[in-house]
Amino acid sequence: MADSSSCSSRSTFAVMVGLSQILGLGSVVLIGVWMGHYHGGFAWDGSAYQFNVHPLCMVLGLVFLQGDAILVYRVFRNEEKKNVKMLHGLIHLLALVVSIVGVTAVFENHAASNITHMYTLHSWCGIITLILFFSQWIMGLLFFLFPVASSRLRAAYLPVHVVCGVVLLVMSIGTSLLGITEKLLFSILTTYSSFPPEGVFANILGLVLVSFGVVVGYLITKEEYRRPPNPEELSLSVHFKTLTETGSPTTP
């Protein structure tokens, strides 16, 4: 009975991880098709084609890669923690680089086209998210990959790091939805209400992004998918109960 339950739990986990990848990759493909098919493709010449690089990079970097960087702690929960940490940091680094390219694309496009920078809610949320994402990455590097802080500080920071990671993923998805709405209203304001293919297509992309967030959220909050405690790691790592006075150890 316990075996069959554990087997069913593993199957559900595999299905949900597969679904997360379909939704995540799906959103990257959909944003690429939207910018490629409906807005003429990509370039790096300050034109509107350079703008198109922005949504593609942000969805790829801050949504899909950031989501996957978080998921590695669930997918590889039986692998050596040091390696998983390294992979987590590397995918986040990739997400950061891709996002910086995406933000550069829109700033250069705005400068070339004399469009005011940073006046919309999307841009305010986006820049806050990117700054916090960068800070979170630097803090993660200092605290966990090349630990310079004391064990006590690291143990105290770990739950903050975990919660901030989830908040950042949610903020990234929310900011993407704001970007979709802005792009639609700037491009097809007068025809949007007649359900043109581009409007429906972009709305569906929005729902795919929300679904990605929900599936990733499910996988990272479900107790039984957490990394199982490993006595050897516990004795070496910061996740040791006696290091914190108030609570139980938290595994990201």
Next chain:
Amino acid sequence: MADSSSCSSRSTFAVMVGLSQILGLGSVVLIGVWMGHYHGGFAWDGSAYQFNVHPLCMVLGLVFLQGDAILVYRVFRNEEKKNVKMLHGLIHLLALVVSIVGVTAVFENHAASNITHMYTLHSWCGIITLILFFSQWIMGLLFFLFPVASSRLRAAYLPVHVVCGVVLLVMSIGTSLLGITEKLLFSILTTYSSFPPEGVFANILGLVLVSFGVVVGYLITKEEYRRPPNPEELSLSVHFKTLTETGSPTTP
């Protein structure tokens, strides 16, 4: 040492709850001022003034009241569970009624002004959120307030109910941000880029809503603010470990 730590934890909790109320009430006041001062106030006559009821009710119902309905499990964590459950259900009922008024306002305004219904990403996300919110309320009523399901089913549904509640609050805040962006682009498209007071005001409202979500998220995910286990309740309620085969009991 333990006493001083517990006292500091209680102070932090009180400050964060106070902050959540300032941000939540602040967002209701800000949306009221936006619609009242910049868009002429409120009415129920099919006009644009009726539209103004929509954002006010949605922020009040689906954001502030929903957030507070969730928070009662933390704020009253030492009160009798039955009463807290009742309060949780009642505030959610109020949130539901206010939200239905808000949705009716916009549907009637669209019908009176010959505006197409349900074509934007905001409307798609909004209607999905409201339907799920209604379903979640009905399920909560059947499972926890007037339990018709077996104890085993209730124990299995509890973590789903908790996660769905958080997802719904996040979706409500995200949908509000989409609504803010839509309203700004429909109203001040040509002047938004010159940082007019209305644009800056509405952007700040967006950030206040995000901050409310982050503070409520912090309060409901922090382990030490959870309802402490009560042996008497455990023996009577569905939160009994042996009822679930796989995991530990989850307190909302």
